[in-house]
Amino acid sequence: MSLQKQQILNKEIDSFDFQSGGEASSDLKNILRKLGVPSKIVRKTAIITYELEMNVVIHSLGGEITALISEDELEIRVDDSGPGIEDLDKAFTAGFSTASDEIREMGFGAGMGLVNVKRYADQIDVKSSKDAGTHVKVIINLAN
Amino acid sequence: MTRKHSVLLKEEKCEGCTNCVKGCPTKAIRVHQGKAWIKEDLCIDCAECIRACEYHAKYTKTDQLEKIVKTSDYPVLLIPPSFYSQFSAEISSQKIKKAIQNLGFRAVFDVAEAAAALSRKTLDFLNNNQGSYISTSCPVIVRLIKLQFPDLIEMLIPLKSPVELIAERIKRKFKEEKNINPDIFFLTPCPAKLTTVNRAIGQKESFLSGAIGVENIYQKIYESLADIELKTEAGRVITLATIWGSEGGEEGILKSWQELNTLSVSGIKEAKKLLNEIERNNIPDAIRYFELTSCTNGCIGGVLNVINPFQAQFNLEERIKKIREITQAHNLDFEKDDDQFYNFALSESITADNVSKLDSDFKKAMQKLEQLQKEIDILPGLDCAACGAPDCKTFAEDVVNGRASRADCIFMLRKQLGKLADDLSILAHELPPVMASQKEESDDS
Numbered sequence: 054m055s056l057q058k059q060q061i062l063n064k065e066i067d068s069f070d071f072q073s074g075g076e077a078s079s080d081l082k083n084i085l086r087k088l089g090v091p092s093k094i095v096r097k098t099a100i101i102t103y104e105l106e107m108n109v110v111i112h113s114l115g116g117e118i119t120a121l122i123s124e125d126e127l128e129i130r131v132d133d134s135g136p137g138i139e140d141l142d143k144a145f146t147a148g149f150s151t152a153s154d155e156i157r158e159m160g161f162g163a164g165m166g167l168v169n170v171k172r173y174a175d176q177i178d179v180k181s182s183k184d185a186g187t188h189v190k191v192i193i194n195l196a197n
Numbered sequence: 198m199t200r201k202h203s204v205l206l207k208e209e210k211c212e213g214c215t216n217c218v219k220g221c222p223t224k225a226i227r228v229h230q231g232k233a234w235i236k237e238d239l240c241i242d243c244a245e246c247i248r249a250c251e252y253h254a255k256y257t258k259t260d261q262l263e264k265i266v267k268t269s270d271y272p273v274l275l276i277p278p279s280f281y282s283q284f285s286a287e288i289s290s291q292k293i294k295k296a297i298q299n300l301g302f303r304a305v306f307d308v309a310e311a312a313a314a315l316s317r318k319t320l321d322f323l324n325n326n327q328g329s330y331i332s333t334s335c336p337v338i339v340r341l342i343k344l345q346f347p348d349l350i351e352m353l354i355p356l357k358s359p360v361e362l363i364a365e366r367i368k369r370k371f372k373e374e375k376n377i378n379p380d381i382f383f384l385t386p387c388p389a390k391l392t393t394v395n396r397a398i399g400q401k402e403s404f405l406s407g408a409i410g411v412e413n414i415y416q417k418i419y420e421s422l423a424d425i426e427l428k429t430e431a432g433r434v435i436t437l438a439t440i441w442g443s444e445g446g447e448e449g450i451l452k453s454w455q456e457l458n459t460l461s462v463s464g465i466k467e468a469k470k471l472l473n474e475i476e477r478n479n480i481p482d483a484i485r486y487f488e489l490t491s492c493t494n495g496c497i498g499g500v501l502n503v504i505n506p507f508q509a510q511f512n513l514e515e516r517i518k519k520i521r522e523i524t525q526a527h528n529l530d531f532e533k534d535d536d537q538f539y540n541f542a543l544s545e546s547i548t549a550d551n552v553s554k555l556d557s558d559f560k561k562a563m564q565k566l567e568q569l570q571k572e573i574d575i576l577p578g579l580d581c582a583a584c585g586a587p588d589c590k591t592f593a594e595d596v597v598n599g600r601a602s603r604a605d606c607i608f609m610l611r612k613q614l615g616k617l618a619d620d621l622s623i624l625a626h627e628l629p630p631v632m633a634s635q636k637e638e639s640d641d642s
Contacts, residue, residue: 059563059567061566075477075479078477079473088562088566104478
């Protein structure tokens with residue numbers, strides 16, 4: 054049973070906007086601290102959100118991030134319009150990346166993005182296909 | 198009454214400007230009734246407000262030499278590596294130490310000795326543990342982590358700072374060998390170290406009795422140097438670990454013994470940026486050790502120092518060169534039985550300072566969060582600080598927490614006045630029914 058969730062964050066993410074990339078992650082982190090969420094969970098969330106946010110910045114044509122919370126669950130949704138992920142299994146393989154050489158030179162695209170998200174998330178659901186954008190839903194348990 | 202912090206306000210000098218409010222990295226200052234007050238639970242003693250204040254209203258009150266010499270039976274002073282940056286390298290360290298001792302101390306010791314030992318222990322710790330660690334030596338950084346990055350507390354290396362290490366050792370040594378209980382004081386370059394005297398980090402109590410700011414006794418030391426004649430003896434030259442006084446000193450020592458991936462960052466703003474990146478896993482795992490100092494350029498940039506940090510950096514580098522010349526080599530032994538002399542482990546765990554939550558009840562916190570968003574939405578977002586808070590978001594939080602009133606914002610006040618004026622004018626044009634009917638009657642006739 055999950056209680057009614059309330060939206061605590063909604064932010065647009067622009068494609069290739071490396072300047073503001075990471076802001077949603079910082080904002081969410083601050084909000085969770087204000088709500089008294091334990092620091093281990095705050096850290097997990099910061100890592101997950103940052104990865105997903107940067108995926109939108111690097112791979113998509115832009116999108117948005119939404120966070121909803123109830124007393125026992127945190128839900129993070131990241132939806133983008135873009136090329137989508139052709140092979141989801143590959144995307145969850147460590148080291149696999151479709152990032153361009155330019156992006157790799159910037160230190161991104163190590164192929165650990167979704168792998169890390171999966172590692173820290175309690176549930177993850179990715180819906181995507183070619184040219185249909187990517188829609189990620191992550192659940193983080195808050196109840197002990 | 199013991200003070201929680203070492204940075205204080207000289208009320209009569211405070212103009213109520215918001216320079217310090219804006220510059221505070223933890224948003225700990227609010228101007229209230231024309232004076233900039235520090236919120237104790239948020240202050241980390243970084244001294245940025247002392248740097249920001251053009252009216253010198255923020256200051257640190259350290260222990261007074263005269264009082265120490267008069268009241269203590271056996272005062273001992275610890276000299277930090279950074280102190281040597283306050284003098285030209287031409288003046289020998291022995292001479293400087295002698296001058297300090299002449300002020301009335303029974304003995305003086307170099308903290309750098311313990312710094313060298315701590316470096317050996319740190320390397321040993323890194324070689325026997327996996328993961329990345331953050332230096333625990335700068336108390337401001339530790340407090341910043343406790344306050345704003347509590348999830349990184351586990352990365353703090355659980356070893357005492359060099360000052361505490363040497364203070365503990367001296368206390369034990371004097372007790373065992375001479376049955377003396379010395380009062381140990383630290384010659385501090387920063388207010389933060391003074392704060393640790395009353396609020397130790399990872400220990401129940403500090404081994405220090407107090408701290409004297411460099412600025413308090415520099416002049417006296419400098420003046421007495423001319424009267425001291427001493428020959429430099431190679432065996433008594435200070436350790437190369439004196440380089441700890443400047444940024445990158447600690448990592449430099451570690452790297453002189455073993456190849457190691459480290460990163461050093463100085464300045465509170467930069468340190469915050471780095472911690473933020475570490476928090477979201479955006480720093481390579483390959484970096485094993487982070488040396489972070491709150492003051493730009495490291496401890497030589499401490500606000501209680503006298504010499505400007507650029508000259509200080511030069512002085513320290515020159516002195517290091519000299520040490521190498523005199524000792525003909527590296528006088529930093531890698532192998533030493535430090536555990537015999539020092540008790541490295543912190544006796545208590547470092548805990549989080551949870552002050553950012555809006556309410557300890559989740560539902561109430563959610564309600565306040567909603568209220569907070571509403572407040573933020575109606576505020577102008579100019580971050581002008583005229584309300585006394587550093588920015589609109591912080592002000593909104595103060596309002597939600599009942600620590601400020603919405604009308605403290607001059608734009609909100611103007612809006613309210615405008616509305617009041619509109620209401621007044623509407624009311625002024627409304628005639629009482631009696632008058633209105635009279636008017637109608639006269640129109641009819």
